[in-house]
Amino acid sequence: EIISVFANNRHNYYPIKTPREKILDSSNWKFKNIHSENGNFDSKGKPGRIYKDKFPTSILKYHKDKAECNGTKRVHPTQKPVALIEYLIKTYTNENEMVLDFTMGSGTTGVACINLNRNFIGIELDEVYFTVAEKRIKEGQRQILFS
Structure with a gap:
């Protein structure tokens, strides 16, 4: 990717x-x-x-057997773990900055942005996946509001 x-x-x-x-010291x-x-x-x-x-x-190595990407929770063929996307977002942005995902898929980047207090713009051509992403992101917002 x-x-x-x-x-x-x-x-x-x-x-x-x-x-x-x-650290293993192989010198004398x-x-x-x-x-x-x-x-x-x-x-x-x-x-x-x-x-x-x-x-x-x-x-970066993340286990493939994460339920969110391989189990019944998987909603997109190239879905990434939220933890991986959070790692990348923390590496390159500050809180309240903007993140753009122009191939949004299942909305993992949007969920990660909510978790990390970043602004998010997502673009997805496939209406089915857009609806899935919208639902996941709204659920992420709801969890933040009521936690």
């Missing part, structure tokens, strides 16, 4: 860092005086740092 980010000037980018996997040198609270260390007289978090990669 291709996701495009449009902006007047430079676009916002708020990377959501994830924990690094355990050893860390001395590791300070686990802040991740700093000294080795061979040189200060260094162990980074506990990593920047996102270009591949």
Whole structure:
């Protein structure tokens, strides 16, 4: 899938860092005086740092067995998990900014925008899917109002 980010000037980018996997040292040198609270260390007289978090990669992995995309709740053949779309929206927008989805499908982006307090414009050519998306988005608004 291709996701495009449009902006007047430079676009916002708020990377959501994830924990690094355990670091395995395959070299011969050893860390001395590791300070686990802040991740700093000294080795061979040189200060260094162990980074506990990593920047996102270009591949995002979400389980395919999520009920919303593969079970009875699936309403569109290319439906994405709301969590995936929320991740992308948080990465590139601030609250109250506008998100455009010009191939809206089942309305997942609209639901994610409601959850994250973003404004949303959705376009869908297929009337059946537009109706489905409209219903999902209204249900998302209702859940926010009454929670």
